[in-house]
Amino acid sequence: MPDLEDLKLLEDTVREAGTIARKYYGGDYKQWSKEGGSPVTEADLAVNKYLLDHLTAARPDYGWLSEENPDDPARLSRREVFVIDPIDGTVAFLKNRPHFTICAAIVVEGRPCCGVVYNPISEELYSARLGAGAYRNGVAIHVGARAQLQECAMLGDRTQLTSAPFPPMHVQNRNSVAYRVVLVADGSADASVSLTAKRDWDLAAADIILTEAGGCLTDIKGAALIYNRPVTRQSSLVAANPELHTEILSLLRQ
DSSP, X not given: OOOHHHHHHHHHHHHHHHHHHHHHTTSOOOEEEOTTSOEEEHHHHHHHHHHHXXXXXXXXXXXXXXXXXXXXXGGGGOSEEEEEEEEEOHHHHHTTOSOOEEEEEEEETTEEEEXXXXXXXXXXXXXXXXXXXXXXXXXXXXXXXXXXXXXXXXXXXXXXXXXXSOOOOEEEOOSOHHHHHHHHHTTSSSEEEESSOEEHHHHHHHHHHHHHTTOEEEOTTSOBOOOSSSSOEEOOEEEEOHHHHHHHHHHHHO
């Protein structure tokens, strides 16, 4: 079973990083566009620096992969790798919407062994380690029991999900992909689907939380996601309890 101390390190460090995010939230800060057009702010970089400094000091032998650092190929030769998104949902952060998260996972041999997703505005801290269940603020969570996709609570892009081969659903969006997945993990939503590519840092931490909460997270072909590869891109996302997951995959194959 993964080291409990690793999970505690992630929880404590991410909580402290959340205090940094809250200082910027709703205030004045610099923002600009990265290559490719996605937004970034001073807050993203400040949170990232805190995580980088504290996590790598505590575990100097672990590799590092973060949205806000140049990719270091040395991570590919490390057994344990931190996979970090300092602010997942920067658009929500910019619009003063409390739907962004700080994400941190430790990946071993392509799969997360522990992970934390923290919403510093609602102060919801989701965490899990392999074989030990999933928790929100220390209370065990589990996916919902809904067995039919029709009229379910679905998180994702409304345009994608109303044009796909799905029955009528109640579709809402959250800019943070990780937040969508952990809301499925605690039963607040029934499923989340994305037909467009995501990155390792969007999903690694949320993946183990959903899995430990009894859910399934795969691509649209039903394959488990493998992290810390040379290309850090995941083609798509289907997150749900086992019954809905099977139904979604079946519809997408049509």
